[in-house]
Amino acid sequence: MDIKQLMIIEDLMTWVVIGTVTGWLRHLLFRGHGFGLFANIVAGIAGAINAGWILKHSGVVLWPGFRPSIVNGVIGATILLIVIGFI
Numbered sequence: 001m002d003i004k005q006l007m008i009i010e011d012l013m014t015w016v017v018i019g020t021v022t023g024w025l026r027h028l029l030f031r032g033h034g035f036g037l038f039a040n041i042v043a044g045i046a047g048a049i050n051a052g053w054i055l056k057h058s059g060v061v062l063w064p065g066f067r068p069s070i071v072n073g074v075i076g077a078t079i080l081l082i083v084i085g086f087i
Contacts, residue, residue, distance in 0.1 A: 011069045015052040018073030019045030026081045035084070043084050044077040051076020 023044025027037045035043075052072040060072075 011052060011056065012049070014069040015048040015073040015076075016045055018070060019048030019077045022048065022074060022077035022081065026085075030085070039084075040081065043080050047077040047080025048073035049076070051079065 020041050021044075023041035024037070026044065027040045052069060055072045055075070056068070
């Protein structure tokens with residue numbers, strides 16, 4: 001594997017972890033609303049991966065390194081969970 005492939009795997013793993021944590025926190029904060037723990041975690045992961053990929057490939061880079069993956073993941077997971085919360 002070259003460095004580019006390792007970076008893609010690292011980003012993906014980061015987005016999955018961030019999405020999982022964000023979905024779990026949403027479940028804890030808004031107990032009784034939404035679709036349950038599993039659905040919140042899946043939605044958090046989906047939002048983190050989508051936003052992370054879109055922001056990274058559209059050239060939105062806040063600073064170099066590992067931290068942008070975390071920020072992008074949190075942004076995407078939060079936005080998707082808010083949108084799903086209105087359904």
